[in-house]
Amino acid sequence: MKKIVYLSMLVAVFALNACKEDNDIFEESASIRLQNALNEYQELLASSTNGWFGDYYPEEDHKIGGYAMFLKFNSNGNVAVSCEIATNVPAGEERTSQWEMIAEQGPVLSFANYNPVMHYFSEPYASDVNGRMGDYEFVVMKASQDTIELKGKKHNNRFVLRRNTGNINPQTYFSGVAEFEDKLSEFGMFSFVLKGTRIGVTAVIDRTFSIGYQDEEAKLDKTVKVAYTFTPDGILLYEPFTFKDVTMQNFKWNAAEEKYVCTDPGVDAYFDVYFPEDYELRYGEFIGKWNMQYHGASTTTWANAVVEIVIKKKNATYTMICPEIFSFPGIEVAFDAQKGIISILNHNAAIDEATGYSIRICAYDRTAGYLNTSSTGPVGIVGNWNKDAGGARSVNFVDNKVWGTYHPNGLIFRLYNGSTSIGNFTDNIGGYRFNDITITKIED
Amino acid sequence: MKKTGIYLMLLLVSLALWSCNEDEPGSESIFKDSTAPQTDFDRWLLSNYTYPYNIMFKYKMQDIESNKDFELAPATADKSVAMAKLLKYIWLETYEEVRGIDFVRTYSPKVIHLIGSGGYNSNNSVILGTAEGGMKITLYDVNDLNPENVDLVRFQSYMKTIFHEFSHILHQNKNYPLDFGELTKNDYVQADWSESTETLALAYTKGFVSRYARKEPNEDFVEMISIYVVYGQQNWDAILREAAKDENGALVTVGESGADIINRKLEIVKQYLRDSWSIDLNELRRVFEIRLASIDQLDLTHL
Numbered sequence: 051m052k053k054i055v056y057l058s059m060l061v062a063v064f065a066l067n068a069c070k071e072d073n074d075i076f077e078e079s080a081s082i083r084l085q086n087a088l089n090e091y092q093e094l095l096a097s098s099t100n101g102w103f104g105d106y107y108p109e110e111d112h113k114i115g116g117y118a119m120f121l122k123f124n125s126n127g128n129v130a131v132s133c134e135i136a137t138n139v140p141a142g143e144e145r146t147s148q149w150e151m152i153a154e155q156g157p158v159l160s161f162a163n164y165n166p167v168m169h170y171f172s173e174p175y176a177s178d179v180n181g182r183m184g185d186y187e188f189v190v191m192k193a194s195q196d197t198i199e200l201k202g203k204k205h206n207n208r209f210v211l212r213r214n215t216g217n218i219n220p221q222t223y224f225s226g227v228a229e230f231e232d233k234l235s236e237f238g239m240f241s242f243v244l245k246g247t248r249i250g251v252t253a254v255i256d257r258t259f260s261i262g263y264q265d266e267e268a269k270l271d272k273t274v275k276v277a278y279t280f281t282p283d284g285i286l287l288y289e290p291f292t293f294k295d296v297t298m299q300n301f302k303w304n305a306a307e308e309k310y311v312c313t314d315p316g317v318d319a320y321f322d323v324y325f326p327e328d329y330e331l332r333y334g335e336f337i338g339k340w341n342m343q344y345h346g347a348s349t350t351t352w353a354n355a356v357v358e359i360v361i362k363k364k365n366a367t368y369t370m371i372c373p374e375i376f377s378f379p380g381i382e383v384a385f386d387a388q389k390g391i392i393s394i395l396n397h398n399a400a401i402d403e404a405t406g407y408s409i410r411i412c413a414y415d416r417t418a419g420y421l422n423t424s425s426t427g428p429v430g431i432v433g434n435w436n437k438d439a440g441g442a443r444s445v446n447f448v449d450n451k452v453w454g455t456y457h458p459n460g461l462i463f464r465l466y467n468g469s470t471s472i473g474n475f476t477d478n479i480g481g482y483r484f485n486d487i488t489i490t491k492i493e494d
Numbered sequence: 495m496k497k498t499g500i501y502l503m504l505l506l507v508s509l510a511l512w513s514c515n516e517d518e519p520g521s522e523s524i525f526k527d528s529t530a531p532q533t534d535f536d537r538w539l540l541s542n543y544t545y546p547y548n549i550m551f552k553y554k555m556q557d558i559e560s561n562k563d564f565e566l567a568p569a570t571a572d573k574s575v576a577m578a579k580l581l582k583y584i585w586l587e588t589y590e591e592v593r594g595i596d597f598v599r600t601y602s603p604k605v606i607h608l609i610g611s612g613g614y615n616s617n618n619s620v621i622l623g624t625a626e627g628g629m630k631i632t633l634y635d636v637n638d639l640n641p642e643n644v645d646l647v648r649f650q651s652y653m654k655t656i657f658h659e660f661s662h663i664l665h666q667n668k669n670y671p672l673d674f675g676e677l678t679k680n681d682y683v684q685a686d687w688s689e690s691t692e693t694l695a696l697a698y699t700k701g702f703v704s705r706y707a708r709k710e711p712n713e714d715f716v717e718m719i720s721i722y723v724v725y726g727q728q729n730w731d732a733i734l735r736e737a738a739k740d741e742n743g744a745l746v747t748v749g750e751s752g753a754d755i756i757n758r759k760l761e762i763v764k765q766y767l768r769d770s771w772s773i774d775l776n777e778l779r780r781v782f783e784i785r786l787a788s789i790d791q792l793d794l795t796h797l
Contacts, residue, residue: 092529127530148571150530154558162530162554164570164610164637173567179614181565187557203557 088151091159091190094198095123095149100214102198103223105279105286106133107207108171108184112288115257116279118227119167120220121211123149129161134224134280137170142224154189159200161186185209208289226282230303234280235365236333238387240310240321244296251324253388259321285310329390330435333365335443336385336392340489342372345460346481349416355480357489359383368392375480378402381411384427391435393450394461395427407465407472413458415449416485421462422453423471429453431461431487444490460485530554535575538797543578543606547586548599551578552607559607560632561624569610569636576641576794577608577633580649583792585656588782593773601663605630610637623655628663631656641794646786653786654724661716668770674762675711677701677755683708698737699746701755718756718763723779 076083095102101122108114118134122144132144139145147165152158161168171184185202188209192199196213214220242249242261250263259276277288284302291298298317301310309322339358346353357372365387371380378400384393398408413422413429422429432450435443449457463482465472474482535553543551552559555568569577589598603625612620612635625631633652639645675682681700686692687708697705707717722730737752739745748754767773 088529125531127533148530148533148554150528150554152529152556153527160554160556162556162568163574164568169567169610172565173611174565174614176612176614176618176620179565179616179618183565186555186568204562 084153084157087157087190088153091157091193091198092125092151094193094195095151095159095211096125098123098213100217101130101220102211102213103218103220104209104211105288106171106184106209107277107279107288108182108205109207110183110205112207112277113256113258113275115277116288118224118279118281120144120214120223129165131161131165131167132220132224133167133170134227138166141228142221143167144220157190158203159188159190223282227280230282230284231280232364234303236387237308237323238389239324239326241324242319242321244293244319246318249293251326252321284313325390326388330433330437331390331443333385333387336368336383336445337361338494339492340445341492342487342489344487345485346483349485353480356492370394372480375478377478378409391432392445393427393430393432394447395430395450396422396424397427398425398466399463402465402475402477404477405465405472407467409475409478410464410466412462412464413453414460414462414483414485415453415456415458416460418456420456421464422456422458423464425466425469429458431458433489442490444488447487447489460487533571534797535571535578538575539578542582546595546599547602548604549586549602550605552605553578555607555609559605559630560609561613563615564613565611566609566613566634567611567637569608572641572795573610573636573639574608575797576639576644577636579792579794580644580789581606581656584649584653584782584785584789585660588778588785589660591781592778593771597771601660601667603629603631603659603663607632608636609634611635612638622651623659625655625659625662628659628666631659644789644794646789649789650724650786653782654720657720657723658716661719662712664767664771665712665715670715670766670770671762674715674759674766677759677762678714679711681708682710682714684710695736696741698733699739699741699752701737701752701759703733703756714759715763718759719767719775722760722763722775723782726779726783 078086101120104119104121105116106119107116120132122130127148127150128146129149130144130146132142135141145166147161147168148163150160150162152160152162169184169186171182172186174181183205185204185207187203188200189203190198191201191208196215198211200209200211201207202209237254239251239253240259241251242259242263250261252259252261257278257280259278260273261276262271262273264270265272274293276291278285278301279288280286284300287299287301289299296317296319298312298314298319300313301321302313303309304311304320307322309320312319336359339356342355342357343352344355345351355372355375357370359368359370362369362382366385368383368385369380370383381394381399382397384395385391386393394411396411396413398410400409401407402409408425410423410425412424413431415421428450429452430450431447433445433447435445447460449459451457461484463475463478463484465475476482539551539553543549553569553571553574555566560566586598586602589602607630609632612622613624613632614620620635622635623631623633633655638648678701681702683689683692687705692705692708694705697703697708700708702708702714702717703721704717707714721733734753734756737756738748739751746752764775767775767778
């Protein structure tokens, strides 16, 4: 019987002890701490009266690079957003919508009603059901007074907000970015140099470097992708990029040496403009007046005309103008920034005012007597520069070798009514046949 | 004596255990989940949706409430206001007028979630609305609504979804007679309803008012109600005319056609609504139509 008494006393002692162990690690409950965090971030975001700059990366794995954005959060629940590129509104224009910090597993910044700038990146289309795969809800990963690191909830891309401490006018910033990008669009390739060693070469596609390099240990060719945004004087990588134990993120453009130089302390790295061996001429070198020699109606007698090559879309296309022989504004010439070459591909050049039909420039294989009827490339003729021949700079147009068994050596101008062929554009001032074209520079 | 001691001990033990029980709830609610200040629209929603109808009107899109398969954009504040006013006027107040506010309060879905963009499936088809278990209705493509000039045909598609889903809630609470499903029990095809061979014309000839109605009796039942109410008598007559023919377009003997089956189904639907819910289906449609025809009188651009 005594045993029972002692056992009971023991139980009583334990029971009493158990009551004392209810010590919380945190002084406040989880819900109150979450609420406090929401309030804290809410105040922090609204505290920057000059707003925040942020680099917004849409798409899975931030694969097309990022865009500069400017956001101004107000404590009344409104946020004004503008972006460096044209969205649903022109570049740089701001639009206001509502923002809030909401409680989920952690604090989440939400742009919960429609903003024509922000949600341009997330809205789907009937023709493209995934749209641009941008985020509109962001988990707060880290926050300090001047930097807030966010992460998209749906697609996981980073979105880092930087307090506009210098009170920079966003319009000025955006136009600086646009000018810089415009200037840099001339260069299609760069090479990556780390501590004096050339690591590899990268083409630039959509604000992303894909650096091809050889892994010395594995003896394998590898590629590493690095996405970035433009700043007014350089680039900012998506996240700190580590290669061979060197971590880098900020690069500034050095115009004299044509390279992006890393500005992070103690880092010796740069991306310099790279011209492959077969690179021909730079975009600007094609601009100007040229004498065009070609075979027209006659295959034995040369015809000549003075053509002018002018900018259409900088570093991408030109218009070749010649009122002497073209009854329409001109034909499009494409520029390949990676190879420094120009091509004339199949395209609709203009509407013929007399008939209302489309004037289509068609690649023509005179030997086989075949023309390519497609309304767009890739079939066409490509220019070869007389690099090694000396003398005046001239470019000779030949087969671009994408049309299977046919080898175009010239162009034929045709008329089209929609997709229906009407026939050769016989009313063109200079005729409709242009074969064996060579252009020779007269003046820049 | 000894026994008394033991009992005392036991008493102490049990008291000691009791004393632990002082875990009272804190005074702070754990349901404050946003820092956004209340707007006029928020207050309007409280007094026009939450308090009268017990409905949470979520015009701010929330990822965790939305379909993860879709890329989406939220609704604008302006379009949300217009949608809130339209839904109240044409859906909630129609039922309220016919059946009273307590009915609406009890049976309406508890959450309405607005999405600005369409919900595009990977095959490029688009959905306008979905409902989950009678609890939540999600309406898509709200940004396409023009508050100045509502596209009635388009708006009818929203209402079709809503009347469809709301009718599910009704039959889930009070079942309809089994006779209904017996009428065409061999022609329900489950998920195959969307096969290209299961055409609308075929559905009509078999006594269904839509292709989707062939999925199963419950869908058939609510398709009857939603199409009857939302698209009106003219449309219904047109369906009956088509349903009176066979697959080759020849008239079928009266009494044996799809139209006859649809008429029998409609009788069951009407009787069920009358007996179980005191709802006159024709009256419901009359009220709905009057309201739909007068939406140009609504001020959808102001609260």
